[in-house]
Amino acid sequence: MQLPNFLKTPMFQQRYEWITKPLDFMEKAVKQYPDIFTSQILGANKPIxxxxxxxxxxEILTNDRKKFTAPGEANKTLQPLVGDYSVMLLDGDRHKRERKLLMPQFHGERMQTYGNLICTITEKVFSQLPQDTIFTARNVTSEISLSVMLEAVFGLYEGERYQQIKYLIIEMLDLFRSPLAFAFLLFPILQKDLGNLSPWGHYLRQREQLDRLLYTEINERRSQSDITNRVDILSLLMSAKDEHGNSLTDKELRDELMTLLIAGYETTATAMAWGLYWIYQKPQVREKLLEELDSMGENPDPISVSRLPYLTAVCNETLRIYPVALATFVREVQEPVELLGYQIEPKSEIWGCIYLLHHREDLYPDSKQFKPERFLERQFSPYEFMPFGGGARRCIGYALAEFEMKLVIAKVVSGYNLALADNQPEKAQRRGVTLAPATGVKMKMQGIRPPQKSVVSAVGK
Ligand code: HEM
Known part of the structure; x- marks a missing residue:
């Protein structure tokens, strides 16, 4: 098979570098082949x-239901976590149907409700941090992100079941965090139930417990008469019907809940921790942001906050410089195609590389510098800036993730005095399939920031 710009480094070295130092691996390769290259990070028979x-x-993302496909099969390592009916594992028409049911739940007027919820949760979590203590931003944003997921997506509020589900989710995801543990997902041969003391056996028992709780919740919800008045995503999905009038089965509901959780909880938490890092690392950015936030007065409406231009630019630049997802899911070539002058044959597998796209000097001069202004000076196309991928598998939760990121950052930066606890620059490090701050961003809580007198913002003018 003809493939463009095959990397010459030995396969094992490529795999090792991709797992341990993904940014160095990509930057070395792109110096040699600036626009497109072929790697063997997944093995000799699976060039990417x-x-x-x-x-x-x-070309790829506008044709990924014809010349290319976005095969669910490529994500099957996630099956033990998300189940067979997850949108991530479905293809073709079933995938399309599932997206049609899921997508509307993340848009429209329900965002207002989620907005109030996000602000309340943020306030609750931050107000409990003791003054003059050091905390890890990523742990705090994880707490916020998980609570938002459980309340907005699952429709669960305080109570025993809420606590049990929260505990099990944290435990289960912890199991897959280290590269060694992640190997359990990559190599099905390791997936042997050798009792509760073996890692896989322990995982299976926790998953059973979690499933029992989720199915109980679904059953109870089905018997409630007020389900149509509820605005959480589980209730909305339970009432949603496809064009043939079919609704989701319990198993499908369970798998989609797990999918949204796995795809949405850690990614959003990491993005928010990066955002706080950059804001407190760059005093001019913080000042300009505070000027914009203070111009909104006390308790501004969440939708208006999410439209603020400088806040939006700060969040975009955060997602540009270290995109939480390094690449899109796999796209597979279906018919002979030409890409950038290279003939590419059917069955070839391609990743849209988000990290390298976001560091192209022709689009983002001084790409290693954090400069939110670039998003005020220029409008980037969806193929120049794509933290959430695009086309057939574009992130389903992007609107919720962006909204949450903006509201949490706005609330924290305008409501508290914080500082970075460490002067060293934060390094980016692989965390499962995401790119996260190596230390989690250590910060110091210096107390409440009193409300400021409203000023007219000069930002963006
Ligand atoms: C900052 C946070 C997030 C980032 C950076 C992110 C990024 C991505 C990316 C890059 C993809 C693959 C797109 C492609 O292949 O073209 C994706 C897919 C997906 N994301 Fe997100 N995501 C985030 C938050 C969320 C949230 C909050 C949810 C749900 C509540 C979510 C649900 C999903 C789902 C279900 C898919 C698979 C879609 C499909 O298979 O059709 N994500 N995300």
Whole structure:
């Protein structure tokens, strides 16, 4: 099979570098082959093409239901976590149907309700941090993100079941955090139930417990008469019907809940921790942001906050410089295609490389510098800036993730005096399939920031 710009480094070295130092691996490769190259990070029989030229990305993502597909099979390592009916594992028409049921739940007027919820949870979590103590931003944003998931997505509030589900989710995801543990997902041969003391056996028992709780919740919800008045995503999904009038089965509901959780909880928490890091690392950014936030007065409406131009630019620049997801899911070539002058044959597998796209000097000069202004000065196309991927598998929760990121950052920066606890620059490190701050961002709580007198913002003018 003809493949563009095959990397010459030995396969094992490529795999090792991709797992341990993914940014160094990609930056070394792109110096040699700037727009597109083929790697062997997944093994000799599974070459992966990394494409980062906007023209190639546009060609792939606008045709990924015809010339290309976005095969669910490529995500099957996640099956033990998300189940067989997860949107991530479905293909073709079933995948389309599932997205149609899921997508509307993350848009429209329900965002207002989620907005109030996000602000209340943020306030609750931050107000409990003792003054003059050091905390890890990522742990705190994880607490917020998980609570938002449980309340907005699962519709669960305080109570025994809420606490049990929260505990089990944290435990289960912890199991897959280290590269060694992640190997259990990569290599099905390791997935042997050798009793509760073996890692896989322990995981299976926790999963059974969690499933029992989720099915009990679903059953109780089905018997409630007020389900149509509820605005959480589980209730909305339970009432949603496809064009044939079919609704989701209990198993499908369970698998989609797990999918949204796995895809949405840690990613959003990491993005928010990065955001806080950059804001407190760059005093000018913080000042400009505070000026904009203070111009909104006390307790501004969440939707208006989410439209603030400088806050939006800060969040975009955060997602650009260290995108939480390094690449899109796999796209597979279906018919002979030409990409950037290279002939690519059917069955070839391609990743749209988000990290390398976001560091193209022709799009983002001084790409290693954090400069939110670039998003005020220029409008980037969806093939130039794509933290949430695109096309057939574009992130389903992107609107919720962006909204949450903006509201949490706005609430924290305007409501508290914080500082970074460490002067060393934060390094980016692989955490499962995401790119996260290596230390989690150590910060110091210095107390409440009193409300400021409203000023007219000069930001963006
Ligand atoms: C900052 C936070 C997030 C980032 C950076 C992110 C990024 C991504 C990316 C890059 C993809 C793959 C897109 C592609 O292949 O073209 C994706 C898919 C997905 N994301 Fe997100 N995501 C985030 C938050 C969320 C949230 C909050 C949810 C749900 C509540 C979510 C649910 C999903 C789902 C279900 C898919 C799979 C879609 C499919 O298979 O059709 N994500 N996300």
């Amino acid at each position: 093409i990394f494409a980062n030229h906007p023209q190639a990305i546009q």
